[in-house]
C-alpha cells in the first residue's frame with residue numbers, strides 16, 4: 521500500500537530519555553545527561569545553550585553517534601540514506617592541515633565514496649559561497665581563523681549530510697569575525713535548509729540563528745526550557761537591535777539562571793555574580 525503523501529514522516533532526529541554516565545579513573549560516577557528528550561524537525565535550526573559543563577557537547581556527541589548513551593535512544597528518520605547522514609563542525613575547526621583547502625572541503629564527500637571529480641566540483645562551489653575560491657589550492661596553514669571556520673562550514677555543507685551538528689562552531693573567533701560568520705551561517709542555512717543542532721554560549725547567536733532555543737542545566741544535564749524564536753526569515757543581524765529581541769534575550773537569560781533561590785539577607789548579599797554572559 522502506498523503511503524499517503526500528506527503523512528508526516530516525523531522528526532529528522534529524535535532523542536528519547538538519553539542518559540549518559542561517566543566513571544572517573546577513581547571510580548567516581550558522574551551523571552552527565554539525565555533523561556534528555558528532543559525532536560528536531562526537517563530543516564529546523566535548533567540551538568542549545570547552558571552553563572559550562574551541563575552536558576551540551578556530550579548531548580551533541582550522543583546525537584551524532586560519536587559517543588554512546590548509557591540509556592535511552594537516538595533515532596534518525598528512517599530512509600535518511602545519505603552517508604554520512606550527520607556532519608560535525610567543531611570549535612577547533614577540524615581542518616586537516618596536510619590537505620589542500622579544496623581537498624578539505626571535499627573530504628566529507630570523498631569519505632562517503634563520491635569520486636574525486638564530482639567531490640571537487642561540489643567543494644569548489646561551496647568554497648565560492650564562503651569566499652575561499654582563490655585559496656582552493658593552498659594549505660590551511662595560510663588561512664586565518666575566520667577563513668578556517670568558513671572552510672569547516674563549507675566542508676559540512678558540501679558533505680551532503682542533511683543533519684549538521686555544530687559544537688560552538690564560532691566560539692574561537694574574535695567578535696568581529698564571529699559576527700561576519702553568523703551572517704555567513706545564516707545565509708548558507710537559508711540557502712540549503714539543513715537540519716541543524718548547534719551548541720553555543722551566546723544567547724544572541726542562538727536567537728539570531730535558531731528556530732528554537734533549548735536551555736540546559738546540569739547535574740545531571742537536562743533540557744529545562746524551550747523557546748520558540750518568532751522572528752521571520754530571512755533574518756539579518758539587525759533584528760538584534762529590536763525590542764522584541766531584547767525581551768526574548770532577557771527571558772532566555774533568566775531561564776539560564778534557573779529558578780531564583782530566595783537569598784538570605786547577609787552583609788554581602790548584594791555581592792556581584794561576575795557579569796552576565798552577553
Ligand SMILES: Nc1ncnc2c1ncn2[C@@H]1O[C@H](COP(=O)(O)OP(=O)(O)OP(=O)(O)O)[C@@H](O)[C@H]1O
Nearest residue numbers: 542543550552570571572573574575576577578579
Ligand atoms: N569522556 C569523559 N569522561 C569523563 N567525564 C566527561 C567526559 N566527557 C564529558 N565529561 C563530563 O561530563 C560533563 C558534561 O561535559 P560536556 O563537555 O558535555 O559539557 P558542556 O556543557 O559541553 O561544557 P562546555 O560548555 O564547558 O563545553 C562535565 O562534567 C564533563 O567533565
